[in-house]
Amino acid sequence: METQSEELAAAEAAPADSGEEAGSRPEDCVGLLLRLMSQTKQQLLEYKSMVDANEDKTLEPEEIMQEKQIEAKIEGLENEIEEVKIDFEMKKLALDRMQLSTAFKNYLEKTDIKTSILVGNMKQILKLNKLIMKFQQESWDLEEKLLEVKKKRLELKQASETKFSEIQTEKNKKKNDLDRMEESDTIKTIQQNLQVEIQITTVIQHVFQNLILGSKVNWAENSSLKETVLQLEKNFTMN
Amino acid sequence: MSVLRPLDQLPSLNTAAVLLVGAEDALLQQLAESMIKEDCPSELKVHLANSLPLPSSGNRPRIDLIVFVINLHSKYSLQNVEKSLHHVDATFFLGKVVFLTTGAGREHHCSVHLSTVERLARTYRSPLLFCDLEKEAFRAAMVQRLVRLLLVCAGHVPGVSALNLLSLLCSSDSPTPEDL
Numbered sequence: 001m002e003t004q005s006e007e008l009a010a011a012e013a014a015p016a017d018s019g020e021e022a023g024s025r026p027e028d029c030v031g032l033l034l035r036l037m038s039q040t041k042q043q044l045l046e047y048k049s050m051v052d053a054n055e056d057k058t059l060e061p062e063e064i065m066q067e068k069q070i071e072a073k074i075e076g077l078e079n080e081i082e083e084v085k086i087d088f089e090m091k092k093l094a095l096d097r098m099q100l101s102t103a104f105k106n107y108l109e110k111t112d113i114k115t116s117i118l119v120g121n122m123k124q125i126l127k128l129n130k131l132i133m134k135f136q137q138e139s140w141d142l143e144e145k146l147l148e149v150k151k152k153r154l155e156l157k158q159a160s161e162t163k164f165s166e167i168q169t170e171k172n173k174k175k176n177d178l179d180r181m182e183e184s185d186t187i188k189t190i191q192q193n194l195q196v197e198i199q200i201t202t203v204i205q206h207v208f209q210n211l212i213l214g215s216k217v218n219w220a221e222n223s224s225l226k227e228t229v230l231q232l233e234k235n236f237t238m239n
Numbered sequence: 240m241s242v243l244r245p246l247d248q249l250p251s252l253n254t255a256a257v258l259l260v261g262a263e264d265a266l267l268q269q270l271a272e273s274m275i276k277e278d279c280p281s282e283l284k285v286h287l288a289n290s291l292p293l294p295s296s297g298n299r300p301r302i303d304l305i306v307f308v309i310n311l312h313s314k315y316s317l318q319n320v321e322k323s324l325h326h327v328d329a330t331f332f333l334g335k336v337v338f339l340t341t342g343a344g345r346e347h348h349c350s351v352h353l354s355t356v357e358r359l360a361r362t363y364r365s366p367l368l369f370c371d372l373e374k375e376a377f378r379a380a381m382v383q384r385l386v387r388l389l390l391v392c393a394g395h396v397p398g399v400s401a402l403n404l405l406s407l408l409c410s411s412d413s414p415t416p417e418d419l
Contacts, residue, residue, distance in 0.1 A: 032253075035253075035280065035395075036252060036253060038397040039252075039253065039281075039394060039395050039397075040252075041397065042394040042395070042396070042397050042398075042400075043250050043393075043394035045394075045400070046246065046394050046400060046401075047246060049400075050246055050330075074364065078364075078406065081402065081406050082406060085403070085406065
């Protein structure tokens with residue numbers, strides 16, 4: 001493109017003295033050689049994997065993939081990388097554990113079991129583990145009990161709710177029935193009859209009153225007559 | 240050659256080469272000097288460039304790591320980097336490219352939004368590092384990281400490859416609000 005200034009600041013930070021003293025210190029020399037060996041191994045591995053990757057490339061004809069597809073594919077590949085790494089770590093862990101256990105076994109076979117501190121520690125660990133398990137079991141049981149109590153409470157609450165709603169419906173039904181009854185015809189006829197009877201009784205009352213007053217009898221002296229007169233004063237009304 | 244390819248040459252023994260690409264010479268120079276001063280068992284070669292493609296002058300060792308330096312205070316540096324990205328082969332992005340952002344501390348001077356740079360790093364699946372390259376202490380810490388990264392990319396660390404490291408560095412991606 002335009003003027004690019006590529007400054008080759010090729011500064012070679014030489015490793016501290018390993019160049020000059022390589023002859024005088026064979027250990028350094030060997031160290032350098034070992035490092036170079038591991039470097040070349042790693043670099044060879046990289047080149048090999050590149051070659052393998054290029055050989056696998058068979059999707060050249062489908063180059064025009066959507067961007068979303070490419071992104072999805074990239075994520076899939078990244079996930080694969082992660083899975084392979086995890087796999088590798090797990091296998092390494094397993095191997096380490098196996099090595100550790102065999103070393104431990106050999107150690108145990110060699111040492112005296114009674115006096116070994118390691119065995120004492122292991123016994124302590126076992127004891128503590130048993131305690132832990134016991135307490136965990138206890139807490140689990142308590143939680144179960146708590147759960148059951150809560151369940152019961154919930155059931156009771158639900159039962160009370162249903163009962164309450166039933167009471168409500170009964171009340172409403174009763175009120176509806178009452179309202180309906182007031183409008184029914186039988187009530188009306190009964191009420192009319194009642195009215196008629198009350199009127200008849202009032203008329204009869206007045207007739208008797210007038211009879212007794214008209215006969216000019218002293219009704220205050222005769223107790224039974226007095227009762228009758230006073231009773232005649234009772235007015236009947238519609239309640 | 241107009242496109243940079245990784246692993247296109249045989250490596251020289253015990254040597255690792257890094258290419259710093261950025262628009263601002265002063266920053267690159269400071270970074271390069273700090274890197275050279277870093278104590279490291281292998282030899283380090285630091286190349287500086289303002290933009291890619293590099294002029295095809297031969298005799299360049301194979302580039303193990305490319306560091307794109309973006310200054311958040313200038314849009315030009317971002318554009319420069321974006322243009323240069325076209326000249327890098329796709330296989331480079333398997334862990335051998337790092338975006339280094341500077342100037343994020345001073346919010347007022349930032350003309351490039353942080354999310355732009357983050358999106359860039361996410362599109363190219365490369366790690367994004369933040370550093371204030373003007374401060375000596377931060378620069379020293381970042382240089383140590385970069386040197387370690389360089390050693391891994393050059394294959395000098397047995398058992399760790401660039402791709403391996405990439406999945407470690409980029410694994411803390413959280414989905415953006417746009418993706419959700």
